[in-house]
Amino acid sequence: MEKNRVEQITNMDVDFAQWYTDVVLKAELVDYSSVRGSMIIRPYGYAIWENIKNALDAEIKETGHDNVYMPLLIPESLLQKEKDHIEGFAPEVAWVTHGGNEELAERLCIRPTSEVLFAEHYKNIIHSYRDLPKLYNQWANVVRWEKTTRPFLRTLEFLWQEGHTCHETEQDAHEETVKMLDVYADICERVLAIPVIKGQKTEKEKFAGAEYTYTIESLMHDGKALQSGTSHNLGTGFAKAFGIEFLDREGKLQTVHQTSWGFTTRIIGAMIMVHGDDKGLVLPPEVAPTQVLIVPIAQHKEGVLDVAYALQHALKSKMRVGIDASDKKPGWKFNESEMKGIPIRLEIGPKDIEENKVVLVRRDTGEKIAVEQQNLETEIPRLLQEIQKNLYDKALQHRLTKTNTAATMEEFKDTLLAEGGFVKAMWCGKESCEDQIKEETQATSRCIPFDQELITDTCVCCGEKAEQLVIWAKAY
Amino acid sequence: MEKNRVEQITNMDVDFAQWYTDVVLKAELVDYSSVRGSMIIRPYGYAIWENIKNALDAEIKETGHDNVYMPLLIPESLLQKEKDHIEGFAPEVAWVTHGGNEELAERLCIRPTSEVLFAEHYKNIIHSYRDLPKLYNQWANVVRWEKTTRPFLRTLEFLWQEGHTCHETEQDAHEETVKMLDVYADICERVLAIPVIKGQKTEKEKFAGAEYTYTIESLMHDGKALQSGTSHNLGTGFAKAFGIEFLDREGKLQTVHQTSWGFTTRIIGAMIMVHGDDKGLVLPPEVAPTQVLIVPIAQHKEGVLDVAYALQHALKSKMRVGIDASDKKPGWKFNESEMKGIPIRLEIGPKDIEENKVVLVRRDTGEKIAVEQQNLETEIPRLLQEIQKNLYDKALQHRLTKTNTAATMEEFKDTLLAEGGFVKAMWCGKESCEDQIKEETQATSRCIPFDQELITDTCVCCGEKAEQLVIWAKAY
Numbered sequence A, B: 001m002e003k004n005r006v007e008q009i010t011n012m013d014v015d016f017a018q019w020y021t022d023v024v025l026k027a028e029l030v031d032y033s034s035v036r037g038s039m040i041i042r043p044y045g046y047a048i049w050e051n052i053k054n055a056l057d058a059e060i061k062e063t064g065h066d067n068v069y070m071p072l073l074i075p076e077s078l079l080q081k082e083k084d085h086i087e088g089f090a091p092e093v094a095w096v097t098h099g100g101n102e103e104l105a106e107r108l109c110i111r112p113t114s115e116v117l118f119a120e121h122y123k124n125i126i127h128s129y130r131d132l133p134k135l136y137n138q139w140a141n142v143v144r145w146e147k148t149t150r151p152f153l154r155t156l157e158f159l160w161q162e163g164h165t166c167h168e169t170e171q172d173a174h175e176e177t178v179k180m181l182d183v184y185a186d187i188c189e190r191v192l193a194i195p196v197i198k199g200q201k202t203e204k205e206k207f208a209g210a211e212y213t214y215t216i217e218s219l220m221h222d223g224k225a226l227q228s229g230t231s232h233n234l235g236t237g238f239a240k241a242f243g244i245e246f247l248d249r250e251g252k253l254q255t256v257h258q259t260s261w262g263f264t265t266r267i268i269g270a271m272i273m274v275h276g277d278d279k280g281l282v283l284p285p286e287v288a289p290t291q292v293l294i295v296p297i298a299q300h301k302e303g304v305l306d307v308a309y310a311l312q313h314a315l316k317s318k319m320r321v322g323i324d325a326s327d328k329k330p331g332w333k334f335n336e337s338e339m340k341g342i343p344i345r346l347e348i349g350p351k352d353i354e355e356n357k358v359v360l361v362r363r364d365t366g367e368k369i370a371v372e373q374q375n376l377e378t379e380i381p382r383l384l385q386e387i388q389k390n391l392y393d394k395a396l397q398h399r400l401t402k403t404n405t406a407a408t409m410e411e412f413k414d415t416l417l418a419e420g421g422f423v424k425a426m427w428c429g430k431e432s433c434e435d436q437i438k439e440e441t442q443a444t445s446r447c448i449p450f451d452q453e454l455i456t457d458t459c460v461c462c463g464e465k466a467e468q469l470v471i472w473a474k475a476y
Helices: A016-026 A043-062 A083-092 A115-125 A170-191 A237-242 A266-275 A304-315 A330-339 A350-355 A373-401 A409-419 A431-441 B016-026 B043-062 B083-092 B115-125 B170-191 B237-242 B266-275 B304-315 B330-339 B350-354 B373-401 B409-419 B431-441
Strands: A073-075 A094-099 A102-110 A134-143 A157-167 A197-200 A212-219 A225-235 A245-247 A253-255 A257-264 A292-296 A321-323 A344-348 A357-362 A368-372 A403-405 A422-427 A444-449 A468-473 B073-075 B094-099 B102-110 B134-143 B157-167 B197-200 B212-219 B225-235 B245-247 B253-255 B257-264 B292-296 B321-323 B344-348 B357-362 B368-372 B403-405 B422-427 B444-449 B468-473
Touching: A016 A266, A043 A134, A043 A157, A043 A170, A043 A266, A083 A237, A094 B102, A102 B094, A115 A134, A115 A157, A115 A237, A115 A257, A134 B134, A157 A170, A170 A212, A170 A225, A170 A257, A212 A266, A212 A373, A212 A444, A212 A468, A225 A237, A225 A266, A237 A257, A257 A266, A266 A373, A292 A304, A292 A330, A304 A321, A304 A344, A304 A350, A304 A373, A330 A344, A344 A350, A344 A373, A350 A357, A357 A373, A368 A373, A373 A403, A403 A409, A409 A422, A409 A431, A422 A444, A431 A444, B016 B266, B043 B134, B043 B157, B043 B170, B043 B266, B083 B237, B115 B134, B115 B157, B115 B237, B115 B257, B157 B170, B170 B212, B170 B225, B170 B257, B212 B266, B212 B373, B212 B444, B212 B468, B225 B237, B225 B266, B237 B257, B257 B266, B266 B373, B292 B304, B292 B330, B304 B321, B304 B344, B304 B350, B304 B373, B330 B344, B344 B350, B344 B373, B350 B357, B357 B373, B368 B373, B373 B403, B403 B409, B409 B422, B409 B431, B422 B444, B431 B444
Parallel strands: A292 A321, A292 A344, A403 A422, B292 B321, B292 B344, B403 B422
Antiparallel strands: A073 A102, A094 A102, A094 B094, A134 A157, A157 A257, A197 A212, A197 A444, A212 A225, A225 A257, A245 A253, A344 A357, A357 A368, A422 A468, A444 A468, B073 B102, B094 B102, B134 B157, B157 B257, B197 B212, B197 B444, B212 B225, B225 B257, B245 B253, B344 B357, B357 B368, B422 B468, B444 B468
């Protein structure tokens, strides 16, 4: 590239939204196209998604699920079979009305999610308790007609996996709902270094058609929350609407209990906003397409490039290691590797070669570490683990700092104004209070956390008796 | 399952089309849904696709390509930018006219292929020869509004990968076109055990918007051909329409040269029709989700299941090994594993355990082989290789038997009537002869093979001077 790709980005504390846009473009994660609200996921962004996808897919398979693929298009009559579902999704689907040059007799929507397709299929293939459980997952694109969009966070089209399962009993479906939420939490915490809070969505915020929705919520650098994965117990709603029945162990006809759960490219937006800084992206080593970038210093000098390539060759079975042997100046290469969030930069020049060492530079702390060449194979993997852990710890510390309690609406507003972040406050359970809190503070209920505390015994909003702690925040 | 899943399937020589439908349903590769012309790819079918995809994705990456993801929806004005392209695809696209409750100002088509989206992006990101080549690929779903559909072979929606590249020179683009055709041929021959013929499509059959199209063609059991992968040299057509220009090494503005190439779920249909038999699927070991199925005999007897599970445990790091410990009768398990095309069945009963051996049964030949337990780790991988090779050899032998030459239209019709298969015949190059041959014989030009022969020196149709050998066949 003749053009300097590492231009100044907006300072995150000056304009966080602009910082985000600058980073996704300058780190070459995405590009815009003439398709409104959609994004092009560029090689660097897609490689991150592939790493996330591979980690999650492995866990989905290990927990006994099979991948399948359902049609993209859903006939309107099929979508309408479950009442709450169609009500929730109708305002945000894209409609196909013509195929080739002909108008269709029935219009088709592009799947916003695939519950109804799975339900129809399950009715066909489930007859006996011996056919249960059915544990299916699909990796797919979905479309939701959003008005305002931002790369990864909210786009007309996004990529995700959606799990859909059928079970003999209510208890089995409940356990599945919990299990898959745990899988999502593990991917966030272990792979993406994003700490999450597990909890249940309120009735108002649950999935259209679900009995209840479990969620993991994470906190961004700017103090706003992001829903990072949801797992729904669908109960028997879809099953009754579609007639998914089976003969149980006593020979009686029963209705199956269902779950569904989804995890999307949105999480890349979370990863950017949790770990990024004023130099650009900061990638957790587990998902970084390049974990170590070798930057030769004074590469025109004899032997430097040879040693650099030899190092890459020696290390590549142990880590994802790249080399920047372009004719750009080292300073530019440093900036670029920082913008791209590469966890470790490995500098090697004539003097290092003489001393049989290299310099490792950590992206997360900026720390420079001289390491003897023969120790790299053990030292780099150790350091990558340390970086992964440090990113998690920092994010957790940030969340703890930005989590406050409120007993009154005054406290609620004050803490939100001062800190942003999560506000823990008691709630009476009435939707009217939820609505009022949103109106007065712009904060929404993120979840009723599994880990409950008793802050007061009255609702933060109406002052009536309250037994539930809710976590509130402004959210993406 | 209480229902017997292994029901009689139609004999392939009685009704090949019905045999095919029976196999895809009874082997549980697909199911129908209420979405016309689309299919549900069930776990067994999708696991096969994942194996094919993983093999191809590895080769695409090894040859230096990056995966990206482009939007699903294309504005009509963008699709219209390249004239031949829109003409070719307009009759078969699905149109989105409404988003949510609003009518769109401009309708959007669901991508039938993504040349225009890549072209628009390339215009944005290519400025200099230093930005070239750009070697991108995407895994995606596409929609083409087909009138008559059949699972895998022709569906409204299908899954594929589409490669899109930009190059400095005509020569570079040509080499890429050849290279990716070779990758497809390798996947077909090495992984799917399907022999292919490489060649060029005629002008009439080439991709809408391409300079020329290379193809690999394979022959099904019933003597009909199937186009198995195509690689297009797009020349500068899209690049000129979209203005994809770069400063070359001399500082002069040049237009890039492009290619595109695609490989689809259709290949699963080919695999079924090349290798299958009257008992059902026959899977090449390279793509079989289960390569070896352990069937315990007299499994109620003490120790049998323990030994069977111990065997599975011992073998699973070396192969994909399953076990059928259900309470079905062994005979049913045999039928089912044959229907599903599992390459090797491993039978183990009390007598085998006493003698410290097992019986291996080959799906491709029916051969039974007694093997000592301690030799399984080496014997099974060897046998899987032998089966893979045997399937390829049998398919090649079948194709050779069904390939004939014709010097006259009488010979052409006679051989097609008697044998079906490929007909090699000389062609003058006129589209009118191609049309006439199709009208008289229903055969289409499959390709102008790279390996040319001189059969006569006159066109099989018009009798005029002809220098090109063309391979003709009735085709899927």
